[in-house]
Structure formats: C-alpha cells, structure tokens
Amino acid sequence: MTDAAEVVVVGGGPAGASAAYYLAMAGHDVLVVEKATFPRDKICGDGLTPRAVAELIRMGVDTTGWARNTGLRTYGGGHCVEVPWPELASMPNYGLAAPRETFDDVLIEKAKEAGARLEEGVTVTGPIRHERTGRVIGVTAKAGPGREPREYRAPFIIDAGGVSARLATTVGRQKAMNRPMGVAYRTYFQSPQAEDSMMESHLELWEGKPGASDLMPGYGWIFAVGDGLVNVGLGSLSSNAQPSGLDYRAMFANWMANVPAEWGFTEENQVGKLRGAALPMAFNRKPHYADGLLLVGDAGGMVSPFNGEGIAYALQSGRMAADSIGQALARPTVSSMDAAVSEYPRMIRDELGGYYSLGRIFATLIERPEIMHLCVKYGLPRPTLMRFVMKLLSDCYDRTGGDWMDRTIAALAKAVPKA
Known part of the structure; x- marks a missing residue:
C-alpha cells in the first residue's frame, strides 16, 4: 500500500509536530508517521525554558494548568544562588513544565487541528530513493496489526526521529564523534x-x-x-x-x-x-538538508551543550524547516525547490551555530569535576556574574538589542566559527 503527501514527517515528537503544524497551517498536505501510539512517554524534556515557551506561544498552545517556574536556584561550592528568568523582548520571563506524555500529545493534537494527518504504530524501515538521482522520495514502513509493508512518498521527507535518526543514518549521515x-x-x-x-x-x-x-x-x-x-x-x-x-x-x-x-x-x-x-549536541549530525531529506531536532544534533536543552530547538527547527519547504513547494522544478530548502540549514546555522560553538568550548572546560568545582566555588557568590552565566547557559538572551549582557553573548556567538 502506498500513501502520498507533499511532506512526510517521520516522528511525531516536538520537532515533527512543530514542522507538521506550520506546514498544515500553510495549507500543505503533511503526513506524520509515528512508531508509537499517543499518548506516549519520552525520557527527559519535561522542563521548558523561556525560549521553548516562546515557541509554544507562536503555535498558540494552551498551557493552562502546566507548572510554571520563575527562575533557577543553583547549589554548589557551599553556596545557593537564586536568579529569576530575565526580562527580555524575544521571550517571556517564565518557564513551564509538563510530563512528556502530556506535552507531546498536546503538540501532535495541535498539528492535527491545523490539518496534519497522523498515522500511529508505523515503523519506518528505510528510505525510498530515486533510481537515477538518489534523492529521497519516500520511506518504506511496516504498519497495522499484521505489520503490513507500506510506502509513504512525498517531494520532501523530514527525519524527526530523535537521537537515533535511523533514516538519516541509513542514507549515510553519521554522527560526528568530535561533538559533545x-x-x-x-x-x-x-x-x-x-x-x-x-x-x-x-x-x-x-x-x-x-x-x-x-x-x-x-x-x-x-x-x-x-x-x-x-x-x-x-x-x-x-x-x-x-x-x-x-x-x-x-x-x-x-x-x-x-x-x-x-x-x-x-x-x-x-x-x-x-x-x-x-x-x-551541537549539530552532531549533518547535513541538515540534502537530496530531499531534512533533519530537525535531536535527529540533527540540536541540543545545547550548555544545559542539555533540546525542546526549544526542536520546535524552532521544525518551524524553520516548514518555512523553507513551503517556499520550495511553490517552485516549478526540483532544482529550484532544492535551492529554496537549502535556506533551512543556513537559517538554523546562523541562528544557533555560534552559540553551539561556545557550548563546545564550555563542554571541554567543565567535563572535569575539579574544574567545575573551582568555577562553582568562586563564581556562584558573584550575583552579576551569575546573572550573565544564567543567560548564557539557558540561551535566554535577546539576539539583537537587549542589555550589555545580551550584547556581549551575541558578540561572542558571532566571533567564533559556527558549528
């Protein structure tokens, strides 16, 4: 059996749901295939920073009743420091938390309300490639009680399959061992x-x-x-x-x-x-687009080396991928479509590449407990320094404008080579 769409999204987690939502809102036929059945649990990701909350606000997600947090309390070196989430132009001054079983279910329902189609209990087994060009034009899968073979075809395929990124791995996009x-x-x-x-x-x-x-x-x-x-x-x-x-x-x-x-x-x-x-972390799997296949969220290594945050970038990458695909689907030829979607890796790299490079330096410094101990012992008692560090580690700073801390972080992210 074969099903066709304009875009097939493999994985219904935050990155896949975000991409599906924005594509459906733009009027595109988008099909999400998910190996599990919602609601289903995922490990970690319950805590949402203000950057992630800003993405939920863009999607119009109803977060009524979710746990709200006002900042970060940090322990170390015999000290305890409380730092509230900063007041910024680009994101709210609060974080949220909800179990992933709830969070992912709410997001995929939002995508369905926008018009996205969802097929659950579908295990993707591999890519379908064009005989002559090698372009990914669909996926093979097993679905249903008898695990019948299925095919899903589309001009663009999104791998939102998380850390395993099995589809991306199958087409040869291996993780970089030198990334955090x-x-x-x-x-x-x-x-x-x-x-x-x-x-x-x-x-x-x-x-x-x-x-x-x-x-x-x-x-x-x-x-x-x-x-x-x-x-x-x-x-x-x-x-x-x-x-x-x-x-x-x-x-x-x-x-x-x-x-x-x-x-x-x-x-x-x-x-x-x-x-x-x-x-x-830090874009450990690339390219984020080639030959009809886009990588979003964890599949593209979009977790911050500073704090392990991945939800914000999953939602953001899904939004950016949807935008570039929408532009591409309005083009008349495959080459012009590819040119449009090639904007996606450039956009995500411009947005996060410098910040992730700073994170790689950070990871090298603090992976040793003795260095972390010295940083904590002498850094935590300094309130101004801790406010700066919190903005840096949580990615809660305005990319343009803002206070001197925002401008300093933005300048550092621009100064280093992009990941």
Missing part, C-alpha cells in the same frame, strides 16, 4: 518540592556527605511538573561522543542517599523507574 554528547537519567517523586516555583540545579554531586566525600562527575536537577510530582535527575557532559563509562544508576542512588529527608525522595514516593537517554 550528554547523558541524562530521570525519575519522578511525590514531594513537597512540587510547591517550589524555582527550578533547581545542583552543580556538584557527592558520593557521600557534601564536602566530605568524593565529587562525582555531572550535575543534578529538581523541578515541579504538576500534580505534586517533581522531576529529579542527573546528567553528564562529554566533549565528544565516546562512551563515558559512568554508572548513572549508582550515581543517582548515592545522590538520593544524601539529600535532605524533608524532600521526600524515598523509594515509597518514587513514581516510575529511573530512565536514561543520550543527548546529541
């Missing part, structure tokens, strides 16, 4: 911490009592997601994609054994298992 890679593990707890309006970041993780034991690599976080739940997790950052060899479950157990009892992070209060995922 993060790993994150998280679970949920019923906890009094769910009443806190600040996201927490723990920049030092100790095997035992803080200051009296060995410092573990990585960082931790705690934030409310609603209904009395908090997302609690830890992650590590490496300047390359080689396996870290860390035992994250043991690290998490050591951390939980030493948190204050009043937080309620006990086995009885835990909701769901501890689960982990890789975070592909």
